[in-house]
Amino acid sequence: MKLLVHLHIYYYDQIPYFIEKLSNISGVAWDLFITETKHNEDVEKIFNNLRVIPHYIETDNVGYDIWPFIKVVKSVNLDDYDLILKLHTKNIRDHNSKINGCRLNGPQWRNELVDSLLINRKHFGKLINMFKHDDRLGLICSYQLYSKKSNNRPEDLSMLQNELGRLGFKFQGDRFCAGSMFMAKAGLYGFLQSDNIQASMFEGIARTKSIGSMAHVYERILSMVPYEYSHTVKTIHTNYLRSLQIMVSGYMRPLLEWLFSITVIGENRQKFLTLLGIRFLIRK
Template identity: 40%
Template sequence: MKLLVHLHVYYHDQVGYFAEKLRNISGCEWSLFVTMSTPDAGSESVLRSVKPDVVFIRTANVGYDIWPFISVMKSVRLEDYDLVMKLHTKGPSSIAIHHVRLDGYGWRNALTEALLKDEGRFHRILSTFRDRLSTGLLCSDIFLMLPLPWTDEDSLALDKELSRIGLDVRDRHFCVGTMFIARTSCYRFLQEADITEDMFPKEQISHSGGTMAHVYERILSMAPSAYGFRARGLVTRPAVSAWLFTDRSFSALFKNIFSINREGYDRHKVLRVAGLKFRLK
């Protein structure tokens, strides 16, 4: 299998961390594409020590790490690669997700280590793609979640853009934080659809605000389902993974017993009772 790795560098002081993680890639042919808004000789030297033939691309930090990834996908022959891994530097933050509290660089580290904790982890990922042909995308199970129906980037804006580019997604789970490994064939639409740099914000907004960057954060993870593949979560912390499995199993069971959600392009309310579905006004 041949892998394309895209790393977007905004925080140059994190390059050493990612260089060490990239050293865990082995057992396959791979190429490294690094996008950055400002060139930095130190960063380039560190990354060349890992991958001498690394390709550096200068790009504006438009749409955070989203447009840089799309621009790389548009610039390569996707058929030359089987898999693509998306990585990016990420500032410290505090987040609570699935009852897991992550402070400092915890969010970045959990996303990255799910993919590149060590060589064994990476080799198991390759085996998953070889042996489980239905798998289209893998990321940390902590951050694989469904959209929140009350935010614009999770509902109206998302539905509108999916319709515009003609992407029929069947599963709306997405990776919160957008670090994943996926089959490159799932991103043909990035080359075929009218997706341009000027669609994405140049200003940096730390949290969701309905921008096109946030919409495509979701679309990039949902895309495999449009091509008949599944997104799967990688065990990041065993205790948390066990809790997530139990919680999701019971949530799926009780959803059909009783739930009220918004569905469809017009986000109409739907009541489910004992397996029956009723549209609410």
């Protein structure tokens, strides 16, 4: 098998971390594509210790890690690759983020995404074997960060549906890899090579929850697209205690929300109070 590895670098201080993780790739031929908004020649010296010669691509500073990935896909012949491994540096948060009921702070979000793919060589080899022995497997990502779409953000509602329609996709997925690091079959992403997907689409930034961004729309699409081609998605457990917490939360949350909850629904962000299954509008 041959693997295309894409690493988008925005936070240069994280390079040593990714060098260490990339060293866990073994047992496959692979090419490394590194994207930057402006190429830093010092980076080349750092990556010389890897067993591959990286390809460096400059990219517009739009679309976070999503447009750089699309640009890499546009630059290659996907028939040359069996799999794609998508990675990127990620901001280290000084506040908690809550996904699937689990709180993440500092580098935990980044580390969970990466460790689900590259925690060690043995683990990486297991993932490769999963693809070798399951023709229908389309994508692998973290269980902890395989998140359900919201019911009130444009990138999960109108923007997503409009873009799926524009692309001619029929699938209806409800979960995606939050943070967009995954390993997937390369052939799934041929649609990204179309001329109707350009950098200018990704120039907007979502500054509030009521204004979505095309980058976040494609964050959903990239990890849902296996369903369009009758492929499956498998998730990886790196911390079984957290996985158990997510499972319990998944069973208990509907009951708790039925008993009492305050939720925001729809792109107009109407607020509702639910009490014993009866819903009351409390804010338009």
